[in-house]
Structure formats: structure tokens, C-alpha cells
Amino acid sequence: QKEVEQDPGPLSVPEGAIVSLNCTYSNSAFQYFMWYRQYSRKGPELLMYTYSSGNKEDGRFTAQVDKSSKYISLFIRDSQPSDSATYLCAIPSGGYQKVTFGTGTKLQVIP
Amino acid sequence: DSGVTQTPKHLITATGQRVTLRCSPRSGDLSVYWYQQSLDQGLQFLIQYYNGEERAKGNILERFSAQQFPDLHSELNLSSLELGDSALYFCASSLAGGHTDTQYFGPGTRLTVL
Numbered sequence: 001q002k003e004v005e006q007d008p009g010p011l012s013v014p015e016g017a018i019v020s021l022n023c024t025y026s027n028s029a030f031q032y033f034m035w036y037r038q039y040s041r042k043g044p045e046l047l048m049y050t051y052s053s054g055n056k057e058d059g060r061f062t063a064q065v066d067k068s069s070k071y072i073s074l075f076i077r078d079s080q081p082s083d084s085a086t087y088l089c090a091i092p093s094g095g096y097q098k099v100t101f102g103t104g105t106k107l108q109v110i111p
Numbered sequence: 112d113s114g115v116t117q118t119p120k121h122l123i124t125a126t127g128q129r130v131t132l133r134c135s136p137r138s139g140d141l142s143v144y145w146y147q148q149s150l151d152q153g154l155q156f157l158i159q160y161y162n163g164e165e166r167a168k169g170n171i172l173e174r175f176s177a178q179q180f181p182d183l184h185s186e187l188n189l190s191s192l193e194l195g196d197s198a199l200y201f202c203a204s205s206l207a208g209g210h211t212d213t214q215y216f217g218p219g220t221r222l223t224v225l
Contacts, residue, residue, distance in 0.1 A: 043113065
């Protein structure tokens, strides 16, 4: 079983839609969860991080962790064409010696 | 712009050859990471250095090696190249190399092996 699994999409939504991006993870000991955004032909950049469980909000973005289900989500409200990118979840793993990234979900927001 | 630089941007070479990818971390960052990104495997961690010393190793092939120099820049050496090594190679840097440190990624080097 992979440590982190993510639906690769692609996901295409109209402008203004609420987007839900999801990952599952295998190890219940994981405590720290990150979301990176990668625009085409660019390196990933950290979007949000959250500890343990619950929600964290930053503008139009909300990161949510459900530890009982080992499920993490990123919600984007009022999605914009500029949100079109690949979103990768990331979790420190391997005894915290590395960060394991999901394969990424490609999102396209259509004007 | 993350402040991490990588050269070259593109590299085209033949099977069996050897190449060197170079990375300069953000000013002040002591840790450097190397990742390989391909369409089918996603972003795979290869290796991490902290202040010149190897700190963590991921799925790095024996044909690949890396080092971090006293000025903190890093090089990734890929030898006996195979078609399957064609990918984007990213370097990232962080302040102290902790697992919760923000990693800042460079623009990547696109390697094509023919």
C-alpha cells in the first residue's frame, strides 16, 4: 500500500465552483499535512499546511484532515482560472526522514 | 521566484551517457533536496543534504549520486543513462532540513534521454 494516494484527475470545473481535492494516507501516526501547488512548467510551491486534525482556512482555501478516515482534503471556494494547476498533497514520512508527495490532481478552472 | 536556481533548464542526451545537474539553494538555506518527477510516478524523493552531509535517502538508483559543496550548492550526477531516466528533476531547499520545514523548489531541469 502506498503511503499517500491521490486521484490524478484531471478535474475540470467552471469558474466560481467549489473544488474538493483529496488524498488518503496509510499511517495513522502522521501528524503534519501539506498541500503544494504546481503550475505548468514550474516547481511546486507550498500552499498550506496543517497539524493533526481539523480545518485550517486561508482565504479561499481550506485544508481539512480526518484522522479517523486517514483522509485529507483541500477545498477551493469561488475557484478562479488562476487556480488552474496541479495540486499535490505531501506528508512527512519514512520516520520523518522524507516528505512523500501524492501524484497530484490536475485542476482546470474554465472561465 | 523561489530563489532556488537550477541549471541547465533542458538537457538532451543519449543512453549510456553521464550528466550533471546543478542547484543553488535560497540564500540562508542549509538543506537541499533532489526529486524526480515523471508522469507515471509523480514526484519522487531522491536524496537530501544538510550543510554538506547526506541526511536522508529515498528511491535513488545506484547509478545516481549527489553531493553538497561547502558553498551549499549541490550537484546530482546521473550515469549510464537509460530511456526511463527521462524526467523533470527538481531541487528544493529549506532552512534547516526539518521534516516540517517549507521546501522551496527550483524551476527544474528537464532531462530527455534518447
